[in-house]
Amino acid sequence: MMRTPSNDESGLKKGPWSPEEDKILMDFIQKHGHGSWRALPKLAGLNRCGKSCRLRWTNYLRPDIKRGKFSDEEEKLIINLHAVLGNKWAAIASHLPGRTDNEIKNFWNTHLKKKLLQMGLDPMTHRPRTDHLSLLSNLQQILAAAKIVSSFTNPCDINNALRLQSDATQLAKLQLLQNMFQVSNSDPLNPFGSLNSLPDALVNDVLGLNNLSNLQNLYDGTSLGFSSQIQANNFQNFEAPQEPTQHMNGGRNSGCKESEKLDEQFGSTTSNSSLPNLVCASPERSAEKMVNSKECSTSFELTWGDLMDEEPTETYWKGFIDQHSNQAWSTVP
């Protein structure tokens, strides 16, 4: 966590502050105020640059600094403020007494950003993400939630639990298929670019013939017998997007009869209002951006990179979807 102390070319110390230095700085500022930061280190007898002193004071030594975990209220406030202000950390910090911009920035980058991503929201726009990565994220969420649900199911009822897992996997696969299919014609990433409709054969091949009747319950959690707290914790990520999203009957697939067939076949899983809306794939996001993006997990970069290099077949997609379904299971704690 600490850097090895070092000196720059002017001989001034860099790196972590020692307790002695902290004391000198605190004593000096409490007695004299900081005044000119540039002049301060000399006056205080510190072998540091003024900037280093200022940072140490504002981010760590200031007496009004609140340390420790961010409360739920603070967390919500940060998210809301970030939605309005963007990465204006100082502006955000001004609304959270005792918190520094640096602390908030770190908290955002290490926790909140991930949280929003997991919720399928773009951390920059705070809107539903509309790319395939988001889709995979949703897929993993669904599978993870299903596994958690299973763990809270009566252990005597293993068959029930296994069926639930299986159904959730099926739904996740269906979602992934549908979302991949609904990308616009102009999207170079569209894996179904050469197809006019989602082939029944592929749907059947990927999904098999499992009964999806439990999936409605999986989403609303009303009949599964676990506590409301668990529901809140594990299903909050399935909230419907706040803005109208492109469903299968929008975009390039307007009036797509295949979606209606799917609705009939699976009890209207694609259009029932109590199920989460599908997020649409983003045509503006290039393959290169995705592959280079730090948001990508390594495994997915490779998979997606491979994907872009070849014309995907239906068999390929079946394998792809199966692989990621399995990965999602294995990542659940």
Place this chain on the structure above:
DNA sequence: AAATTATGCAACCGCGCGTGC
């Protein structure tokens, strides 16, 4: 138990803005 990888966060860097000369 050791090696490897991921995570969290303090501290640094560089840019841009405001101010004074």
Place this chain on the structure above:
DNA sequence: GGCACGCGCGGTTGCATAATT
């Protein structure tokens, strides 16, 4: 107007620690 300076901000780095393999 142009320059120098001081400061604040956002982005990034580096490393200790935790988690995983």
